[in-house]
Amino acid sequence: MNILTFDELVEECKKQEKNIYELIQEIEAADADISVEEVRANVKLHIETMKSTIETGMKSSEKAISQWCGDDCEKLQKRYANNKALLGILFEKIITYSLATIEENLRMGKVVACPTAGSCGIVPSVIIAVAEEQNFDEDTQIDALITAGAIGAIISNKVQLAGAVAGCQAECGVAAAMCAGALTQMLGGNITQILNAVALAMKNLLGLTCDPVCGLVEVPCIKRNPILAIHAVTSSELALAGIESKIPLDEVIDAVRQTGQLMSPMLKESSLAGLATTKTALKLKEKIFG
């Protein structure tokens, strides 16, 4: 894709009088020498995988090798069997689907990394739950996922999407940004609102560290997924109301990049600081690895 910045994306969309997914699916088709229909069919496969991951994840409570994670989705479902979620069924579905997906990743199940495996529960939970609750058809979900992909791809021109390079702001943070943009597309937002949703989601996760306990993608990664899925929804709602990020999106991404560079390597997936070196984390490490 030859679009490197969000300003270029806006310019191109305006020039061609297309919205983000229309433009990107054409670029993808041209790059891969396939038809737009084939691009959309591929995206549809990803959506089907997301759904089946959620289904499988909701049925399982198998724990990971560490034995401390894997049954959170089951616990949440038990809670909702007897209690209504404070914020309603959509909220309930989003956090349940998000946990179901990320716990499947923990069990080495099949997930759609979007953008990474450790952040795989954010985008699918919102797209699938909102589609179910708002009766959005398959095409609307495909449009949303293409929009999310475009956002992730453009961010990755400036920021490597890896906790080891730029901290969790570049994994769960970018997933939340992609998700906010995708949801805004789904809910009929215009390009300005979509990019504002992305900026609002992203800039409020600046500096998010990657300090996995015992070096496993479990703590804090798992619970970070449902929490940031809701963060993405909030960002989208704000943007749809016309609330803008005072800092333009491309500049927010520059700040993510700079923050990642300034962040100590001890907080970038090395497990040498932060949560990973708390008293409890060190005890867990001793227990698992001896």
Ligand code: SF4
């Ligand atoms: S904390 Fe680190 S390992 Fe866990 S999801 Fe974030 S970037 Fe990935």
